[in-house]
Amino acid sequence: MKRDIDHLVARIAPDPGPGMTTGARELLREITTDAPYTAGSVVRTRSRLLRRRFAVPLIAAFAACAVAVSWLLPGVLGPHAANALDIRREDGYYVITVKQLFADPARYAKELRDRGLNVSLTVKPVSPGLVGSVMPPFDQRYNGLTNEEIARRKDLISPITRPGGCEDSWSCAIGLKIPVGYRGKASVMLGRKGRPRERFLAFGQLNNLGEPLQCEAFVNRTVGEVRSMLSRRGVVIGVFAVPLKGPRSDVPASWHVHEGWLTEPGKALLVAAPGRNPHPWPFSKDCPARH
């Protein structure tokens, strides 16, 4: 009976969920960024973390189709040389794009405040494929909504995607649309290039456009092969994550790589295991079709 019962219980196990997703990787960065590690302890408290209902940290965008987007769209949105942002009013929205990616954050704040917008902009290091992107989420009220529902809502901050469209509007935004009269308070992060030893606050898959293994197949290759591929581009493996086992400083070269990201300039994290990844992350849609 013992085995039958355990077997029966196993058979009614609810679906395990989607596994590691873009949102899951964002959460990782949200957590570590919200409470940085300092001298043996993490300083912020749970209550503070949970109280931040509106000061959304808006951290990582892990791009399925990361694109290098220029924030500088000269002439398109009516340049005002002194402004770090271009803010135009159109059809009940403020349409905001960033003209100067490396401006003093205080300038962004002032220009937004002058329009009565309670939105803060910060600029943080991101992996190469995400430089110039604006990091979602943009509005706390996205919570619980599907992408389709978000697209229908008119009272939320929404992203402006790069010209030519994008399959995943979350990860290739180049600006924001904020409803006129928006009463919320939001904070938005812009991605900049990282300096040596600076940890990225957002990172795209290693073979996204702009990343070290751009459009190259590396998932389900052996650790040895991927190590060589990375090494040729000056990238070392900082740590391995082994599913269900934990971090490892090294694993056998014959193991298979399941996923990988650049976590700081020249340093990658690889998810690796003895077996192959049955559900490999799809190639960026911006890569040429593979045959």
Added chain:
Amino acid sequence: MGPPDPEQRFEAVYMAHYAAVLSYVRRRTDSPDDAADAIAETFATAWRRVADIPDGDGARLWLYGVARRVLANHRRGESRRTALATRLRAELSAWAEEAPAAGRDVGAVREAFRRLGDDDRELLSLVGWEGLTPAEAARVLGRSRGAVRVQLHRARKRLAKELDSAGLDVTRYGSRATALVEERR
């Protein structure tokens, strides 16, 4: 290669165990928002206590233990919506919409399972869903191995009784496992 720094270690722990924690939480919550909150709080707690996370597979059991306490607090009405995991909520909502309906027999077994007490369900789930041994389940629950073995034996008997009351023959199910699996797909 030296030992990873705390952030690097947490990153790797997260990448290695996220899917397991997601499954644990999702299987024990009804709404995607609740699941996202509990996952966020579990890993936020783990990050604050990164020095306490055991090495190796012990980390997974430790994370289950944290998630279990988080869910217990939520059930006591102590949960609050976090500002974290906004995209994760949308993903879990979309995933829930796609979940397939279960077959009739599976539904009957689930009903019998739901009639058990919380402690019985949790222990049977740790063994049946997470695939833990009684010793590992004891670590998650913070109880002695002996006590957990006894409780597990009793929980199995109670489920068998519920199934019997519902007119389901347990012994026949062993041989019908394949059919049940097919039915779930």
